[in-house]
Amino acid sequence: MKAISVLGSTGSIGTQTLQIAEEFPDQFRVVALTAGRNLSLLVQQIQRHQPELVALADPALLPVLKQHLEDLPADQRPAKAPELVAGPSGLNAAASWDTADLVVTGIVGCAGLLPTLAAIRAGKDLALANKETLIAAGPVVLPELKKSSSRLLPADSEHSAIFQCLQGTPWAENARLSTGVPTPGLRRIQLTASGGAFRDWEAADLEKATVADATRHPNWSMGRKITVDSATLMNKGLEVIEAHYLFGLDYDHIEIVIHPQSIIHSMIELADSSVLAQLGWPDMKLPILYCLSWPSRLETPWRRLDLTEVGQLTFRGPDTAKYPCMELAYAAGRAGGTMPAVLNAANEEAVAQFLDERIHFLDIPDLIETACERHKADFMDQPQLEDVLSVDQWARQAVREAVQRGTRRMTLPAVAA
Template sequence: GLTSAWAAVEAGKTLALANKETLVVAGPLVMQRAAERGATILPVDSEHSAIFQALCCGRRSEVRRVILTASGGPFRRHSLAQLRDVTVDDALAHPTWDMGPKITIDSATMMNKALEIIEARWLFDLSPDRIDVVVHPQSIVHSMVEFVDGSVIAQLSPPDMKLPIQLALSHPERWPSPAAKLDLTERLCLEFEPPDEERFPALALGFEVARRGGTAGAVLNAANEAAVAEFLQGRLQFLDIAAVCRAVLEHHHFDPRPSLEQLMRLDR
C-alpha cells in the first residue's frame, strides 16, 4: 500500500486512499510530499470520509475537534475476565460490518480505531488533543466534527462501504449510489458512550503514537500485524495483542525523523 500510494503522490495524482496503514507508517512524509507535488489524498475509510465531508462546513481554524466513532466490536459489554477467554471465532463475529479477518480482529481490540486516530492526525493535520473517540454501536454516524461555536456536523448512512468508496472516486461530484439509504422514519436508535481504555488498551497506544510520530507508527503497525497473525493461529491470547504492541514500542529505538526507506524496513 505505501509503495503504490507514494508513487501516486510523487506523480501528483489524486489518490483515493483505501488503506490506513500508509498514513500510520509514513503520514508526515506522505502528506509533505503530496503538498510538494500538488497531489490530493481522498479518504476511503468511512470515518475519515465522514470527517472530510463535515470539514467542508467551516474553516479549518474553526474546528474545535473531530470525533471518530467506533462500533465497540463484539466485546463492547465484556468484562476484563471475559476478554481473557475470547476465542478466534468470538473475535471474528463483528456485529455490524462484514470485513476480512485481520481488520475484524483490529475492530475487536479497537486497534483499528487506534490506527484511525493516527491516520486522522496526519491526514487532517490535527494535534492528537483535538481528536476524540466515542463508541456508537449502530455504526450509523460515521464520525463528527465539532466547530468552535459548538455546532457538531455528522455524516450518517447505513454501514456500507459503497458510499465512501464512491465519494472518493466521484469527488467533487456526488453520484446516485446503489448503497442502502437511511430511513429516518424507522425506529432509529443512536447510542453513544465513552470507550473504556482499561478493557481496550489499544486506544491509548493510538494516541501515544499519534503524539510521538517518527518511527512509532511503523513499529505499532508491524507489531500489531504480527500479534494478530499469532492470535489467529491460536498462539496468542486476545488481551495479549495490545500488550505485545506496547512491549515492542517500549523496546524500540525511536527515531523522530526517519527516511521513507527506514519506515518501509520497519513495517516489513
C-alpha cells in the same frame, strides 16, 4: 468521464470500486489494475473493464496471467490486450499511469506504500484506503504532498465522514488534505466505533475470549484481521493517527466514541460549537463513491437511510481497561516519528499470531507495547522511507521472537479451536 487506476483490484476496496464503475459507466472508466494472486477474478475484471495496463505484484505469475488471457475464447477477449507488467516497478507504473485522473489505493500493508508514493510524485489524486500511507509513513508522505499537486481523498468511512462534514467550511476552499496544517475552524473530531465483538463484555471476561469470539462482529461481516482490530479497538486507534495527519488536529482534540448502531460514521465540532455528523447505512461503497465523484455527488439507487427503522442512536465512552490498544495508539501517535510504524507492524503480526492460535487475545496489546518500548532505543523523529520500511520489518520480527519465547497467557485453553 474520470479515468481511474485501481491498486489492489481483487481486494474488498478494489472490487467495490469496480462495482461502482459498472454502475456509473458514463462517469468512470478503468485504465489500470493491479492485483496479487487471485488471477481468475482479475481475468474477469480485465474482460469487463478493458484496462490499458495490468500489473501483478508477483512477477512469477505474469506468464500464468498471459496464458489465462490467451486461453479465452476469441469473442471473450478484450478488444485491445492490456499492457502487462509486474513487480514493484509494475505497481508503480499503474499508480502513475499517464491517463489516470484518480488512483484508488486498495493494496493492504506496506506493500501499498511505494505505489502510493509513486502516485503522489506523479501528481495524481488519490482515494486513500491504505492506512500505512499516513500511519506508518506520515513523516515521509507529508513532504512529498507539499511538493505535489496530489490531493488525498479518504476512502474509509470515518475519515470520509469528516471530509464530507468539512465541505462548506473555510477549509474546503482548497481541500488540501495532509499538509500538516491545522484545519481552519475545526475544534474537535469524534471518531465513532462499533465497539467490536466484545463491546458488551466485561473487561475481566476477556480472559475467556477465543478466536471465534473475536471474529464474530455484532454488526456486519468483515475480514478476520480487521474484525480483530475492531475487537481490540486498534482499528480506531490507527484511525486517530490517520486523522491527525489528514486534518492537522493534535491528539487531545481527536476522540473515540462507541456508537453501537454504526449509523453516524463520525462527527466534527467547529469553532462556534456546532457539531456536524455524516449518517448512512454501514456500506463502504458510499465513501468510495464520494472519493470518485468529489467534488460532485451522484444520484444512486441505493437504500435510503430511515431513522425510524434505526429507532435509536446511542453513544458511550470507550473502556480503557477493555481496550488497551487504544491508549497504545494515542501514545505512538504523540511520539510520532517511527513509533506509529512500529505500532502498526507489531499489531499486524500480533493479530496474525492470535488468528493462528499461537497466543491469547489479551497477549495482543502486551506484544505491541513490548515492541514499542524496545523501539525507544532506536526511535527516529524524522525518518526516511528506508527507515520506515526497516522498522516495519523489525517490529514484525520482534513480535515473532517474543511469541517463540512464550507469553504469559499462551497456555490458556481459550484459544483452542
